Amino acid sequence: MELKEKIGFYKVCFDSMQAGILVFNDFGEIVIANTPISIYFEYSTYELQNLKVCTLFKDCSVFKNFQQNPEKKKFKSLVELTGVKKSGAKLIVEASFGKISYEGNNYFKLLLTDITRRKKKEIKIQSLNVQLEEEVKLRNIELESVVQKLRKSLSKEKELNFLKTKFIALASHEFKTPLAAILSSTELMAKYSDLDNVEKRNEHLKKIKSMISHLNHMLDDLLTLENIEAGEINLSLSNFKLSDLIKNISANTKPFLKKKQQLIFENEQDCEIYHDNKIITIILKNLIYNAIKYSNEKETIKVCVLTNKRNIYFTIEDHGIGIPISEQNLIFNRFFRAKNALYYPGTGIGLNIVKGYVQNLNGTISFESVENKGTIFKVQLPKMNNNHG
16 A cells, blocks of 8 residues: 555656656657656557657657667757657657666656747747848848949049039139130220221220130030030921021131131032021031131131931041040040140030030931041931921
């Protein structure tokens, strides 16, 4: 009776433990299993006594390994195992291994804790961490993109500030020269007025008008440049004769010709076109002014005009200083002036304006140049459709 009471007492203690205790023999047969083991694996205590330990776990090799090498370092700490319930469902347990001897026989003890919920939480946390890492990567990519855009924006702002500084230096010089000439001519006109010298007075009056025209041209270039930069180019299309446009350009540019320079228009065509008269005039005047400016006295500037059903072609040829080959790729940049052009007046925006207008009209511009021999500019502009004509 006393022994039974002891066995009953130990069983109560055994079953009341929170952890599962499972003992198996050398043949892998379950000898003892407490109530938590029954709950974990959904088998009754009676059923467990007729099972082998391998029935309860997905991988049986770990138990054979333990039986053969119980002192192995692996078994000195907790081992994570995958269990299989009676229903076939899986559970995750942490197992503490131990070996005991009783009456000359070896027994192997497992102390099990169900960590299924904890593992689910860990997997969820791991999944969230992976998502977070991906989100961080994505945000880093977006941030890098923003940083690159900011760098480009800053670089562009620095470039604009540099260009503005450069322009102010150029423009101040370019404006001072004609203003000084106007002031000088005005003072001389007053002097000649007292002497009643009409011829000299008219000569200086003509010079003043020329300088004012030059200043207006520079101001127009600035406004044009601003409009091109802002993308605010509004076409003003109309029907006009190419011959009339050429006559006007010829009349306006002749006062700027150097001594014995000649401006020749070849293949003049009297056809009528539908286009923007002002823009074509600006394109041609800039190219012709440059040809005049960078050519010596007695040189000839040739302007060829051709048309077909689809396009208008302009060719401006001079025998001036040309463009150094090392700088030809920069010639259309705003405010750029080639090293051999620095001693000539100019702001370096004319060709930039020309290219801006040509591109806006879906045309093309190209050039061929040899230093000290001359330059040929070629412009192709598509004709506009006059739907009302």
